[in-house]
Amino acid sequence: xxxxxxxxIRKHIAWLSIDRPEAYxxxxxxxxxxxxxxxxxxxxxxxxxxxxIKSRKNFASGADIREMADLTPGEALNFSxxxxxxxxxxxxxxxxxxxxxxxxxxxxxxxxxxxFRIACADARMxxxxxxxxxxxxxxxxxxxxxxxxxxxxxxxxxxxxQITAKEALDIGLVNRVESxxxxxxxxxxxxxxxxxxxxxxxxAAKQTIEENLREPDPGKTSDRERKNWAALFAGPDQKxxxxxxxxxxxxxxxx
Ligand code: CO8
Numbered sequence: 001x002x003x004x005x006x007x008x009i010r011k012h013i014a015w016l017s018i019d020r021p022e023a024y025x026x027x028x029x030x031x032x033x034x035x036x037x038x039x040x041x042x043x044x045x046x047x048x049x050x051x052x053i054k055s056r057k058n059f060a061s062g063a064d065i066r067e068m069a070d071l072t073p074g075e076a077l078n079f080s081x082x083x084x085x086x087x088x089x090x091x092x093x094x095x096x097x098x099x100x101x102x103x104x105x106x107x108x109x110x111x112x113x114x115x116f117r118i119a120c121a122d123a124r125m126x127x128x129x130x131x132x133x134x135x136x137x138x139x140x141x142x143x144x145x146x147x148x149x150x151x152x153x154x155x156x157x158x159x160x161x162q163i164t165a166k167e168a169l170d171i172g173l174v175n176r177v178e179s180x181x182x183x184x185x186x187x188x189x190x191x192x193x194x195x196x197x198x199x200x201x202x203x204a205a206k207q208t209i210e211e212n213l214r215e216p217d218p219g220k221t222s223d224r225e226r227k228n229w230a231a232l233f234a235g236p237d238q239k240x241x242x243x244x245x246x247x248x249x250x251x252x253x254x255x
Pocket of ligand 1: 022023024026027061062063064065066079080081082102104105106107128129132135136137138
């Protein structure tokens with residue numbers, strides 16, 4: 001896919017990995033541009049039902065500080081990764097961040113833009129931006145409080161300290177923590193489990209959850225849910241899922 005991003009598609013799962021180990025996978029402009037293109041490729045592939053973002057050793061140590069050090073405000077605006085991370089968050093398929101090692105700053109914001117975060121027991125997470133005289137700028141100020149609540153989000157962002165995988169699990173920042181020995185298998189199992197589900201139902205559930213979080217007007221949320229729920233009865237997966245139950249067999253969903 002590029003020098004720093006690899007995209008491999010196996011059994012309906014797109015495995016997107018960041019490969020810049022010498023800088024602990026720091027997110028340079030080029031890394032993010034390659035990531036953006038890889039997201040487009042995965043989204044355009046009708047065969048892909050799940051996207052996993054992974055890395056070797058470290059998930060991502062944040063935006064590249066060397067590249068940011070001398071930016072003017074205008075240049076900083078152009079450097080921002082927000083639109084790529086919004087693209088990731090807006091993908092129709094379920095997305096998983098497989099976090100090992102450091103996930104800091106922009107690296108953590110990348111993980112926040114995914115639906116699931118599964119962490120290796122040795123992972124270290126945090127938002128150290130404040131220690132650099134800046135703040136999160138690619139989703140951290142809204143995705144983090146939405147996920148873990150305002151008080152904990154402010155604590156992480158204001159203090160900038162790193163937390164362990166166990167602490168991240170306790171505050172709901174990650175869905176699961178796995179030992180190093182089980183980590184890869186657990187990620188693969190989760191991705192396979194998601195890929196066997198109805199893609200249409202997953203996409204509808206994801207879209208409804210996202211829209212209802214963005215626009216939590218009580219009048220609209222339940223209306224939207226009802227309509228999106230009913231629309232699923234037009235597709236083959238609902239018939240297959242229900243008939244499979246009645247015929248006491250496993251469903252075989254098409255996309
Ligand atoms: N940027 C650039 N280089 C980095 C980064 C980074 N974020 N992180 C690590 N590196 C490089 C180091 O410079 C070093 O390179 P070299 O060997 O050439 O000196 C190499 O990776 C290894 O790093 P260390 O020697 O520091 O290794 P340690 O094991 O001692 O520490 C840490 C590892 C804890 C990850 C440490 O490197 C560190 O604290 N890194 C910085 C983490 C950080 O502050 N991240 C936040 C950056 S700001 C941000 O992400 C803002 C997001 C806003 C997004 C919106 C627009 C972009």
